[in-house]
Amino acid sequence: MFGFVKLLFKYRLAFILIIIAVLVKLYQKDVVQLLQIAATRYLNLAANKQTDSVSVQFTDTRGNLYTPEQLATYNGENGAAIYLSLLGAVFDVSRGLKHYGPGCSYNYFVGRDASVSFVSGEFEHYDPKTADDVLSLKPSDLIELAKWQQFYEKEYTYKGKLIGRFYDKEGKSTVYHQKYLALLDQAQIAKAQVDELRNRYPGCNIEWSEAKGTRVWCTTTSGDGKKRDWPGYPRKLYDRDNKNFHCACVPEAELNDPMFKSYENCAFRSEECFYRV
């Protein structure tokens, strides 16, 4: 025992290092977290020192947080950078000066979040209360917005988050944002189902004449233009809301599926049908 204590004194530095190594291994996760917090604090301090006019707050390593007022200063005027926000995600679009610069076609989007206008095409009357309120948009619009977001992520530089509807002061996703994501998910699932149906039951050929009204008929290339070995029979296939339908070419074996409705005044195996709206 005495010998061990003697050894401990002799090689105390080596023992301390071994103990530290064991502790670091045991608490690896916490150590990494501590280092991250220290780095974030350091970046915060550095940012506050460097920028007086626009104070940038670093809350995580994936980007900065912007207040609407800060974002508005990135308007391309007097050489300023050009930023826009889509669904609360801020992008530097300075590279697209010819689209977004002062006086250019899409300058409306600059320095703010006007997500709704990406699908409404309204570029004149900006109302901050509604400009980024996307929850009441149609499912297809939500998908369109998600595509725009992918476009900006691919083509421009992601800068961070806008404090507001989609992100809170700490940069955390808001309940509103979560609702949007859930609706987008639903919209994408519904679209995948529709796409799958359209793939299985290709569309009909369609033509209109004053004398006969609308004529629908199937051929082995109708719908997507790809050749198949069955032409099918024209049937009405209704959307999920049961209001609108389109003409689908249905193979013989599935003609009795209740999902398909026959055209009025059209024989069960007729290759073409006529109707008026």
Ligand code: HEM
């Ligand atoms: C909802 C309606 C619309 C929206 C939200 C919209 C939005 C945009 C945006 C954001 C850009 C810039 C893309 C980039 O950063 O590279 C753009 C480019 C462009 N848009 Fe539109 N646009 C709309 C409708 C239209 C219409 C109706 C036309 C034609 C009549 C049109 C023609 C163009 C053209 C020619 C470009 C430039 C393409 C290029 O130079 O690469 N846009 N649009």
